[in-house]
Amino acid sequence: MKKITRFFWFCSGAHIDTLRKYPIEHNKYVGIGATIFFTALFAALSGGYAMYFVFSGNAFAVGFAIIFGLIWGTAIFNMDRYIVSSINKVGTTNQQILQASPRILLAIVIGIVISRPLELKIFDKEIRTKLKTAYLKGQRTKIDSLQKTYQLKYTPELVKNTDLKKEKDSLERDINRSRYELNQEVFGDKTNQTSGITGYGTYAKQKAQILKEKEDRLKTVTDNLGQMDQYLLKRRDFEGLSSTRLFNERQLDSLANVAGFADRNWALGQLSFNEKGKRDLDTYLAISFIGYLFIIFECLPVFVKLMSPRGPYDVAIAKISEANSYFAERDKDRDIAVTNQTFDHSLDTDVERRKRIISGQSDFDFERHSYD
Template sequence: MNTEKQFYVSPRATKIMRIFWKAAGADHYLLQQSTYGDQIKYVCLGGIIIATGVMAAIAGGYAFYTIFEPKGNAIDSFRTVSGIAGNYDQTHWPTALKALVFGLIWGLIIFNIDRFIVTSTGKGDGTEAITKKEFVGALPRLVMGAIIALTISKPVEIRMFKTEIDVALHEKQIQQQQSYKANIDSVFNGQISKKESQISPFLERLKQLNAIGDTLQGRINYEISHGGCSDKCQEFKQQFLKNDEAKNAIKNDPEYLAVKQQLDDLEKTRKQKLDESDKVAAGLDGLLERIKLAHEKAGWVISLFITLLFMTIELTPIFFKLMLIKSPYDYMEENVKELLKAQQGIEIKHNYYPEKEGIERDLVINHEVIRVLKEKIQILETQSELSATAIHSWKEKKKEDIAGNPENFIKEDQA
């Protein structure tokens, strides 16, 4: 009869749980043998990390879309995109697809940073209390987490208050447009007035000649209607032709033509600049301006609350790990690490020696490295001894050869 009984069987982990464990950087092999409490702790930890990555992807994609979407009036029902009128509320799909790709990449970046921050954060002293030393050690990770929380919270904030931001932005766009038009008018009106004063005498003379021409044409018509064109009618026609010649002389005057051309160019340039007022006002619709308006409309309290909310989500895993009480999983993990070190011949003597500043340091002894090093030293020493023996034997043999046949080693000079 088998009397051995397992007093506890670890729950079977689902595929979703293993994904969350992997996100939290936990060892799924050890967790499968650990308690249900340990399994749930790392599921929650991984869930927070994955959720942060998803939120970062959404926020990053929305920020990218806000920056690169076609600009226009903030509350107009229609805007023109590449010359084609379209509904403002409709999605601009080319930009949306780019934003989707960017959002996925950004989410993965934040996910990996978060995962590194959490997995590199130790468990402190194994108690619920967060000591000053633990907090100082985690401070760089807390700063990085706070920065990540800010990058996530701002795009979400401007999306939450989009309606209020659009109204306020529309008012600023109108003010920007009016201010731009006033500046353009102030720049061009002085130059146009100067050219108008130069061309005014020519225009006045043309006006007079036009009036004279109209009078002469009326008299000619009167004479023709009352008996045909008499001598007096011919005289009126001669005067009419001279009047036309005078008008043509003015119209072909080089000074008149030059001033008229300059005036036309100024009017054309002024009209082009005024037509750009919509584009200038639309340029105000940027991410930075929307963030400013979100702060103005929401107020610093609500804005701070949203930021703190995302900071809480982002920093919770770090504080969570510092507050964890050691559990069976932690002891099994430490056991595996010690076994691996022992298997590789690594010995650590904790607080073995103080450094110059008085801080206790661990002594790490790599026995496998020492063994290989000793073997290498012995091989080199043996090779050195063998080389010395070979050289000595070669020397003795050469001496015997010289003693037997010295003439083979000495050549006399012949005159």
Template sequence: MVQQFFILCSGADTFILKTCSQGEQNKYAGIGATVFFTALMAFIASSYALYTVFDNVYTATFFGLIWGLLIFNLDRFIVSTIKKRNNFGNELLQAAPRLVLAIIIAVVISKPLEMKIFEKEINQVLLEQKNEMTLTNKNQLALQYTPNIEKLNTAIGVLKSEITFKEAETNALYTTYITEAEGTSGTLKLGKGPVYEEKREKHDAALAELQQLKESNSEKIIAIENQISTLNAEYSDVVKDSQPVIDGFDGLMARINALNELPWWPSFFIFLLFLAIETSPIIAKLLSPKGTYDIKLDEEESMVNTWARQKIQQREQMLLADTALNEKIYNEIKREEEVYAYKKKKAEELLKLQADAFKGIQVKQL
């Protein structure tokens, strides 16, 4: 039962193969088993690859099954259409397009399985790429907010410097009137005289201005700090909203690119393994000698070709015979029509003569 199933997978003519030896049947059962397991590997590989795209087991399994059946049909077609010839060069030329197709199929099958085998390494590469993308994204978004924030911080610095400058001025006036009272500067008279009062009034006025400046600038600084807080909040929200895009950067193409970042030789040998599996039925067909099945298949095809040529020749001879017979028949009919026309013409002439004679007799009687 299993052998018959694998023979069916090989695409061989089961009716002819049943008349061959057991060894010949085993050979084609082995070829069919290779075709079947290659399609099975294609189903597994494509299902995993599609799972990374759809993130749904049932969808990936459904389309993976379709892909596996497609690969099975292609491999079965490739193997079944290679015919054994008496010249190896002709056989190789016949198999060349099929070998190219087998290489393409091997690449398609091996890549998803490579991604599964090296999944941990690929995840590490993707993590590094995501971290780099996160930093780049933050820096790019910061370029939209940093200039405004820096301007606002500069404005805060200007307001604070105004207060600092006013404080220094007020402190200088304080020192002036204190030293005036002590007699160490100014008039150099000890006590609180008119000059002291004048300087004290200037200090008090400057102190009042300083207090008012602090209040007004403090309000401005608070308002500016609120603007900075708003911009920082907007920046944080934008970074947060864009982060899921970076976190979702693990699709099929991203994983293929990450796989290419890894050392090439493990992937290359896995590809060679699947290439060997995919091309093994074709190579087996090319290297195996012409067996009983091939001889009987050639005989069957030769019988069909001979029968077809014989039928074509018979139809051509029938056409020639029918054409000659029809020409003969129509030529005879044509000659009979000529005799009929001649007789008709003479009869008409005779009737005319009889009418003329009858007319002459009638004229004489008058």
């Protein structure tokens, strides 16, 4: 327990030797340090999870996620530790709040950054469903766009192909009717279209000739229609219509598994809206409260430091800081004085040397005379 307590004191940024002297402050700084530590832990998990999706599909994705998570968690830990330790209890409450306001804003930003990847993991199932729906809708829109472009680009060919199909259907009906009338003529059935004479006579030959002409035309139309269908089929392949299909369930699962951070973040934002585009209040509140929870959790060490009364540890730290400032100023003045004295001594030495040069006395003679 002593090691854990000392570790949390270190996390809080407290001066441990000074804090030991005031047992009444121990629990407060254990709580602050624990909050900073677990905030950094959540940040490491959040950063690692986000990096895992950045390198999703890579063999080293897990390694990159662990390394980045540790770096990100350490950075957040140092930042939080600095934010809390830099808040002193000197001055009025308003002055302390004003001093802490930039740090609170920074803590809010950190809380938002930490919460987003964790929200993605919490709503993973709903995000996958939303992504599948979006991918399927996007594929359907793509097919519709390709179909529209194809129809506009090949309008004359499509119109001609439709006319050929209509003509073929009409010829097939006429041929069936003409063949029936020819049979009636040959067998001597009396109708408005037949003579009623049995045998292959003049009227039967005429009807057979008309039937042959229609059959020849049908063959020509059928050949033209086949050529047009082949041409349009090749054009569909060229435009990508033949190869573009709606995704099946397995393909949608695969796409959702490899979705990047941006797609998942977009899907999370879309969860707050229903199919009609109106805000879904329940889902919106659930997502928002999770974000608010991490923001409050990140700001909690700062709030604890601000709300806690000024204790003996704060008084001791203020006195130590004031004493250090005093000794620093004194040492600075002393260094300036020593520097000035050294400078004056150097000036005196230069003056003596110039006098010796003028009198013709060498430095060696001067040093020997001084030694004697």
